[in-house]
Amino acid sequence: MIDIRNVSKWYGPVQVLNDCNVQINKGDVVVVCGPSGSGKSTLIKTVNGLEPIQKGEIFVDGVQVNGKSTDLPKLRSRVGMVFQHFELFPHLSVTENLTIAQVKVLGRSADDAKSRGLKMLDRVGLMAHKDKYPGQLSGGQQQRVAIARALSMDPIVMLFDEPTSALDPEMVGEVLDVMVNLAKEGMTMMVVTHEMGFARKVANRVIFIDVGGRILEDCSKDEFFGNPEARQPRTKDFLNKILSH
Amino acid sequence: MIDIRNVSKWYGPVQVLNDCNVQINKGDVVVVCGPSGSGKSTLIKTVNGLEPIQKGEIFVDGVQVNGKSTDLPKLRSRVGMVFQHFELFPHLSVTENLTIAQVKVLGRSADDAKSRGLKMLDRVGLMAHKDKYPGQLSGGQQQRVAIARALSMDPIVMLFDEPTSALDPEMVGEVLDVMVNLAKEGMTMMVVTHEMGFARKVANRVIFIDVGGRILEDCSKDEFFGNPEARQPRTKDFLNKILSH
C-alpha cells in the first residue's frame, strides 16, 4: 500500500533522510521511533507529499507521490494524517472542521458530510462537543476530533506524527484508546510515537530511525521487543533511555 | 521546614486552591500529582511567594511567606526552584546563568560564584557546555543546567514544577537521574510530576490534588502505591489513566 524506495532528502546541505526503504501493506500498523531530530516527522510527511524528496520514489496505493504529474490533492484526500499539535482549524467549529474538506475536496453534499463527520465524532466519543470550537476543548479532545476529521475522508491509510506527545499525561490514554481500536478494526497505520506500550499492544512492525535519517531497524514487534540482543547498539541505548523511568 | 496552613487562593472568582495543608520536614521528598489545571503549579509557586494567597499562612524555615514585611527576595534566594520550561536566561551563557544571581543577590564575588556554579554544573554532568548559550543545548541539558543554577544558591529546599514534562522522552531519564541523586543526598524536595516511577523510587510522601485545588491524598509512598483500595475514587481514576499505557 505504501512503498518508500531509496528515499533521501536534504534541507540545504543537511541530509535528513538517508536512503530510506519502507514497505507497508494493507492492514499493517507500523510504529516509527527514534531520537529527536532523526527525521521521523520528515519521513512521514513525505508519504503524502507534504515534504518533497530529492531522491528515490514513493508510491501510495500504486500512485507515485513524487511524480511530476501526480494529482497531489487527490492523493492526499485518500491519506489521513494526524499531527502532533492537532492542527484543527481554530476558526471553525468542530462540525465544520469535520465537514469542510469532505464538501470542498470530495464534493460531498453538506448533509452527507455532516452525517459522516458526526458518525466519526461519535466514534471518538465527542458527540457532545460538536458545536464547540477547538479552543474550547482539552488537548486530548482536540486530538480525537483531529482523528475523526481524518477518518471522515474515508482514508485508505492513516499517518500519525507523535499524536500524543503534546498532551497532558492523563489525556494520552484517551487518544491511544481511539488509535488502538482503529488498529484493531484493520486500518492501515503508520505511527510516529514514543509510546512503547502502544507499539507493544498493536504494532505489527517497528521501525527505528537514527539521527541523520537512516533506518536502523525494521522488524516485527516481537523481534523488536523480544530480542534485545539482536538490536543495534543505538537502538538499545534509545530504548534504555525511554523505558528506564 | 515548609508549613502550608489552610491556604486558599482565587483567580478572580475562580478558586484554584481550597484550604490546603501540607507539612514538609527536612529531608522529605514530597511528590505532588493531580490532573491538569488542578492547581499543582499554583500550590508550589505559593511556597516561595511567586503567587500570592488570599487565605491561610505559609512558613518556610520559620519565615512567614505571606507576611507583610517579609523580605521575599531574600527568602526566595534560599529556596531553589526548577520550572517546566527550564527558564534559563537565553541571553546569558551557561556560566553566566549559574553565577548572576549568586553575585547580584547573594553578593558573592565573581570568582566564588563561578567556582560554586561550575561545581554544580559538573555535578549535573555538563562541564563541557559551560560556555554555550541555553539555545544551543538540548532540553534535557537545559533542565540540568537549571537544576545546577538553583543548587548554586545553596538552597535549603528545592521546588520542582513538572521538570520533565516538556522534554523529549529520551531526555527525561537524564534529568530524573540528577533528581534521584539529589534526593538520595538528603535534599528536601517538593516535586510536581507525573513520573510515577520517580515517585516510587525516591518519594517518601505523595500528595494528590483534584481540580478545584483540594488536596485529596497526603500519605506515604508505600500507602499511596501499595494500598490502592484505600484511595479516593478520583485518585484511582487518575492513576489508572496515567499508568494504563
Next chain:
Amino acid sequence: MALDWQVFCQDTIDKTVVKGCFGTGGATGTQTYLDWLLQAWGQTIIVAGLSLIVALVVGAIIGTIRTLPDNPWLARIGNWWVELFRNIPLLVQIFLWYHVVPVLIPAFAKTPKLALVVFGLGLFTSARVAEQLRAGIQALPRGQRYAGMALGFTTLQYYRYVLLPMAFRIIIPPLTSEAMNIFKNSSVAFAVSITELTFFAQQAGEETARGIEIYMAVTVLYVISAFAINRIMAFIEKRSRVPGLVASTGGGGH
C-alpha cells in the same frame, strides 16, 4: 522636461553658478543650494537623532512601568501616557509644544525651538516605543519573570538582568521601523521652522523653480538616511543576537 542639476551649484542669493558647487561658507560668506541641502540634512539628522534618544529613554521607562506587577497606578499612568501621545497627530503635538506650551508654562518660553520639536517628536514616538516594549516584555514566557523572582532578584534586578535584555532584543525589528519613522516624521518639524530637508524642498523648490531636481535630491537623502538606520539596526541586531536563539519579528505602523 530636462533636468538641470546645475541648480545645486547656484549661489542662493544671486543665483550665479559657483565653481566647485560649494560656497565660501561662514556667516557672511556665500552659500550654494548644495551647501544648504547638506545643512538641511544635518538638521534632519540632529532632530531625528535627539528625538530618537528621547523616545528610547522615555519609551523604555513608560513601557516598563506598564508591565510592573502589583502597581496598578504606575501601570495606569503608563497607559494614559501612551494613549495621550499616540492619539493626537504629531503635527498637532508639535504645534502645541511650539505655540501653546510656552504660553501655559512660562518656563518653556525660552526653550530653543529645536528642543521643543525634539520633545514633540520624541514623546510622540515614546508612546510607540513604550507600546512595543510592553508587548516585548509580555511576549517573554511568564516563567522568565518567575525564574528571576525565584532566584531572589528584586523587581528592579529581574527587569534589569532578565526581562529587559531579552525584551529589547525581541523588539529590535519594530524599533528599527520606529527609528526609520522618526527620520521620516522629522519632516513635520519644518512646520515649526526647523530648516530640515522638507523645509529645504519647499523653500529651494520655490526659489529656484526646479522642484523636481530639488525633490529628487531630498528624496534620495531620505532614502539614504532610512537605509543607514536600517543597516545600523541590523548591525545592532547582529551584535546582540543570542547564540542558538531564532529571532521573532514584529511590524506595522509608520
Next chain:
Amino acid sequence: MLDFSFFTGEVFRGYILQGLYFSLALTAVSTLGGTVFGTVLALMRLSGKGFLAWPATVYVNGMRSIPLLMVLLWFFLLVPFIIGRPIGAELTAVITFIAFEAAYFSEIVRAGIQSIARGQIFAGQALGMSYGQNMRLVILPQAFRNMTPVFLTQTIILFQDTSLVYIITAHDLLHGFTVAGNNLSHPRESFILAAVFYFVICFSLSWAVKKLQAKIAIIR
C-alpha cells in the same frame, strides 16, 4: 489666559465640519484602496516569483523610506504631469494616500499570512485541499482575523496622517481648526481644541478596536 468662548456651533459648522468630513472620507477611501492595492502587493511578494516579488518589494520599501510629506509633494507636482490634466488637492491627497498606505497595508497582510503556523498549512494540504482552497478556507480567514487589530490601528494612524495634507492645501480637519484659530484670533485655543478633537476620535476608535478584537479573536 485661554478663552474658548469663540468656539461656537457656528464656527464649528463654518470651519470644522467640512474638514472633518474630508479627513474621514480620505481615511475611508484610502483604507479601502490601500487594502486592495496592498493585498495585491503582499501576494506578489509572497508569490515566490522574482518578476512579481521584486517590483513589489522595491515599491513597498521605497514608499516606506520616504516621509509622507515628501510623497504628497511629489504627487502634487507629478500627478498632473502624468495624467496630463490638472486635478485638485483633494484628489491628489486621495491618490497619494492610497499609493502610500498600500505599502504599509501590504506589510500587514504579509505578516498576517505569515503568522499562520506551518502546521495549519500542512493540515489543509493533508486533507487534499488545493493551494487556492487552502488559502481561502484555512489561511486567509485566520490571517484576516489575526491582522484586524494592526490593520485598524494603522487606519487610526492614517486618520492622524490626514493632518499632513496641509502641505498641498487640501482642507482637512486640522486645517479647519488652523483657519478658524487664525481668523478668529485664537490660534492657541484652536490648537488645543484640535488636539482634543483628534484625541477623542482616535481614542474612541482604538477603544472600539480593542472591543472588536476581543469579539472576533479566535478562541485558542
Next chain:
Amino acid sequence: QANDTIAKVKAGGKVVMGTRESSAPLAYTLGNNQFVGYHVELCQRILKSIFPGVPVEYVAVTSANRIPLVQNGTVDIECGSTTNNEARQKDVAFGLTTYVTEVRTAVKVGSPVKSVADLNGKTVATTTGTTSVALLRKNKRAQGITFNEVYGKDHADSFLLLESGRADAFVMDDNILAGLIAGSSNPKGFKIVGETLNVEPIAVMIRKDDPKFKAAVDDYIRKAFKDGEIKLLYKKWFLDPIPPKNVAVNLPMGSVLTELSKNPNDKPAEAFNK
C-alpha cells in the same frame, strides 16, 4: 497649444481661481470655502467679464505651491499676493501690477527695532516659500549683520511667532503685516517700522505663453484703473472695515501704486528696485 486658458475654460465649463487663505486684505477666507479680499474681488470681476456665466471654483494655494499649480493647470488664475519677479517670469506670466507692496518689518510696540540694522542679534520671522526669505539672506550678507531666522509655514504662523515672542520682528509685505495686525487680538500692540527693504509689484498670476488670456486680463485691469474701479476696490479693502471682525487695515495707497495707476505695466520687481 496647451496654454490656452480661454479655450480650456470654455471646454471645461468652469474656471479655477487660486487664492490665499490668510493674506488679508488681498485674499483670505471667511471659512466655508468662501474667499474674499482685494485681489479676489478684482479677479471675480475680471473673470466675470471674460467668462460671463461660467462658475468659478476656488482653490487655496500656498506660497510654496502656487507656481506649480498654475503651471500644471490646476489653477487658471492666481489671485493672492504673488510678487512679479524675473525668476518667476520664467515659469509663469503676470497681469498688470495691481498692487505694490513694500517689504517692511513688523515689531511689537515698545520694541527697540527701528531699522534693519537693529535686527543684529535678534530673531526674525518670515514665511517659508516667500521672496522675503531670500531678501533677508541678501540683507544679512550685504549689511554684515547676524540674526536668527524662524520660518512660519504661512503668514499666520509667522505672525504667531512674533506675537508669542519667539521672534522679535516679522519681515514681510506691508499689506500682509497690516492685515495681520488689524486682525490680531491686539491691533494696538504692533507697529510697522523701518526702511523699505524691497518694493514689489504684486499681480495676478496666469500661465506663461497664453497671450490671449493675458491680453484679456490686462485689458480689464487697464480699464479698471482708468474708470476708478480699482480705487473703489482699494478703499473697500484697505481703508474701510472688513470682515470677519470689521476692523480696517488702514493702509492708504502708496506713491508707487498711485503713480502706476496712471500708466499700468507688468514689469518685474527688479525693475522697481534699480
